[in-house]
Amino acid sequence: MQTPHTEVAAVLDAHRETPGAMLPILHAIQDRLGHIPADAVPLIADALNVSRAEVHGVITYYDHFRQQPAARHVVQVCRAEACQARGADALVGHVRQSLGCDFHGTSADGKVTLEPVYCLGHCAVGPNIAIDDKSYARVSTARFDALLQACGGER
Numbered sequence: 638m639q640t641p642h643t644e645v646a647a648v649l650d651a652h653r654e655t656p657g658a659m660l661p662i663l664h665a666i667q668d669r670l671g672h673i674p675a676d677a678v679p680l681i682a683d684a685l686n687v688s689r690a691e692v693h694g695v696i697t698y699y700d701h702f703r704q705q706p707a708a709r710h711v712v713q714v715c716r717a718e719a720c721q722a723r724g725a726d727a728l729v730g731h732v733r734q735s736l737g738c739d740f741h742g743t744s745a746d747g748k749v750t751l752e753p754v755y756c757l758g759h760c761a762v763g764p765n766i767a768i769d770d771k772s773y774a775r776v777s778t779a780r781f782d783a784l785l786q787a788c789g790g791e792r
């Protein structure tokens with residue numbers, strides 16, 4: 638069985654000759670492990686001959702990268718302009734309150750991780766969310782509650 642360390646080593650090996658490899662490496666590690674573990678940072682820095690701060694800076698710059706494993710369910714709320722114009726801010730307030738956490742956080746019961754996403758491609762029918770990678774349009778606060786309950790992440 639592959640350990641996280643050997644998974645990271647395999648990714649670094651595969652990208653050893655890739656120019657501008659930082660983002661492909663981070664994507665590959667997150668695809669394999671679900672997040673970028675803290676102990677991967679020095680390994681990436683050594684492999685790319687950059688500082689740990691530089692690697693950390695890239696990880697924290699992109700909302701896509703997780704530094705902690707996600708919960709069983711991942712709720713993404715679209716924060717892009719068209720959804721905001723269609724009432725996403727009010728929905729975000731409700732989602733935060735309902736889950737008891739902010740973006741990049743996990744609900745206290747550990748069931749749901751909340752993440753922002755910048756456009757799910759259905760801009761005319763927002764506000765849009767995705768739960769476990771399935772998109773939902775025209776999400777009202779009541780619809781959010783029902784969707785959350787249906788996925789088993791109910792509060």
Ligand code: FES
Nearest residue numbers: 715717720757760
């Ligand atoms: S702006 Fe939200 S789906 Fe495009």
